[in-house]
Amino acid sequence: MTPRLLLSIVLSLATVSAVGAADALQKQADWHNPEYPAIRQKLIDWLTESDAPAAQMTAVSQLWPEEAPSDTPAELGIRLLETAAIMDADARELAVTTLSASADGELPQFPWLADESKPFPTWMRDNLRFQYGRWLAEQRMLDEAYLQLKETPIAEVADPAALLFHRAVCEHYLLKKEDCVATLGTLLSNQEQIAPRYLAVAKLMLADIQPLETDSLDEIARLMRDVERRLDLGRAGKKVRTQEEDVVAKLDKMIEDLEKQMQQQQQQSQGGQQGGSNTQPSSPLNDTMPAGGSGPGNVDPKKMNPGDNWGNLPPKERQEALQQISNEFPSHYRRVIEEYFRKLAREEDTK
Structure with a gap:
C-alpha cells in the first residue's frame, strides 16, 4: 500500500478509539500464512504437468531454490508474480504494472484473469x-479493486493478510459495513501473522465503521468523501450523480426531521405557558414596553411562503440557518452542510 493511501486512512480514523474493538475477535484463526516449501511444491507440480520448456524451468528453479529464503509473505507473493512473468507475456505486463508506483495513462485491463485462457492453475490466477x-486499491480505484479482491480465496494466496486488508479498505471506503466488519474480523483472528502497519489500521477501521448508522451525518460525510475521490479520478458519470443526489436527499430528510423536532419543542413550550396561568392582564401593554414572553422565538417553518426554501434563502439568512444546523453536529461536518447549500443554490440558478 502506498504511503499516501495508508496515511489518508490513518488521518481519517485518528479520532476513533479502538478500545473494545478487538474483544469480539477472540476466536480461532481463520487463516495462516502458507509455508515456502508448500508453495514451491505447487510450482514444481504445475511446471511438470504443463511440460514447460527447459529454459523456463531453469529460470523458475533459480527463483525458487530448495533452501527456503527468509521471505515475508509479501515477498513470496512477488516471487509468484515474477514466476508468472517468466511463463507468459501478458503476465509479464501485469507484473510490470503492479510493481510500478502509479498508473500512467489509461487503466490497464487484464480480462484473462477472470477466465482460463492462460495456462495458469487456479491458485496461481488467484495470486495474480x-x-x-x-x-488498483493503491491507485484509489476501489470499485475495480473490489471486483478483483472480494471473491479471491485467502487460502490460495501467498499473502492472505494483505488480501484481507485491501479488501477491507475497499469495503470501508465504499460503506459496505457488514462486509467490512466480517473481513476485519477474519483478518484480526490471526494478529500474530499480520504486518504491524496493517494491524494498527485494521483495528482503527473496525472501531470506526462499527458505530456507523444509515442516514446519519457521518454516513453523509463518507458519501461525499467518496464522491470527491471519484471526481479526483476524473469520473463524473451516473454513479457520481446518483451519490450526489443521495447526499442531498439524506440531508433533506435530516433537516426535515430537525424542523419537526423544533416544532414539537415549540408547541410543548407554548402549551406549558398556556396551562400555567389563566390570568388576564388588567390593561394592555404599553407599545413602548417589550412583552415578557419566554418562548424560543423560532419561526414556524410551515408558515413560510411556499416559494421560500433552503436553496434560495438570502445570504444572511442562509448563513444563520447554516450556523443553527452546524451547532447540532461536530465542526468537521460543517463542510458537508455547506456543500449541501451550495448545491441547492446551483439547482435554483439553473431553473
Whole structure:
C-alpha cells in the first residue's frame, strides 16, 4: 500500500478509539500464512504437468531454490508474480504494472484473469488477481479493486493478510459495513501473522465503521468523501450523480426531521405557558414596553411562503440557518452542510 493511501486512512480514523474493538475477535484463526516449501511444491507440480520448456524451468528453479529464503509473505507473493512473468507475456505486463508506483495513462485491463485462457492453475490466477487488486486499491480505484479482491480465496494466496486488508479498505471506503466488519474480523483472528502497519489500521477501521448508522451525518460525510475521490479520478458519470443526489436527499430528510423536532419543542413550550396561568392582564401593554414572553422565538417553518426554501434563502439568512444546523453536529461536518447549500443554490440558478 502506498504511503499516501495508508496515511489518508490513518488521518481519517485518528479520532476513533479502538478500545473494545478487538474483544469480539477472540476466536480461532481463520487463516495462516502458507509455508515456502508448500508453495514451491505447487510450482514444481504445475511446471511438470504443463511440460514447460527447459529454459523456463531453469529460470523458475533459480527463483525458487530448495533452501527456503527468509521471505515475508509479501515477498513470496512477488516471487509468484515474477514466476508468472517468466511463463507468459501478458503476465509479464501485469507484473510490470503492479510493481510500478502509479498508473500512467489509461487503466490497464487484464480480462484473462477472470477466465482460463492462460495456462495458469487456479491458485496461481488467484495470486495474480490479488496483485492486480492490491495495485488498483493503491491507485484509489476501489470499485475495480473490489471486483478483483472480494471473491479471491485467502487460502490460495501467498499473502492472505494483505488480501484481507485491501479488501477491507475497499469495503470501508465504499460503506459496505457488514462486509467490512466480517473481513476485519477474519483478518484480526490471526494478529500474530499480520504486518504491524496493517494491524494498527485494521483495528482503527473496525472501531470506526462499527458505530456507523444509515442516514446519519457521518454516513453523509463518507458519501461525499467518496464522491470527491471519484471526481479526483476524473469520473463524473451516473454513479457520481446518483451519490450526489443521495447526499442531498439524506440531508433533506435530516433537516426535515430537525424542523419537526423544533416544532414539537415549540408547541410543548407554548402549551406549558398556556396551562400555567389563566390570568388576564388588567390593561394592555404599553407599545413602548417589550412583552415578557419566554418562548424560543423560532419561526414556524410551515408558515413560510411556499416559494421560500433552503436553496434560495438570502445570504444572511442562509448563513444563520447554516450556523443553527452546524451547532447540532461536530465542526468537521460543517463542510458537508455547506456543500449541501451550495448545491441547492446551483439547482435554483439553473431553473
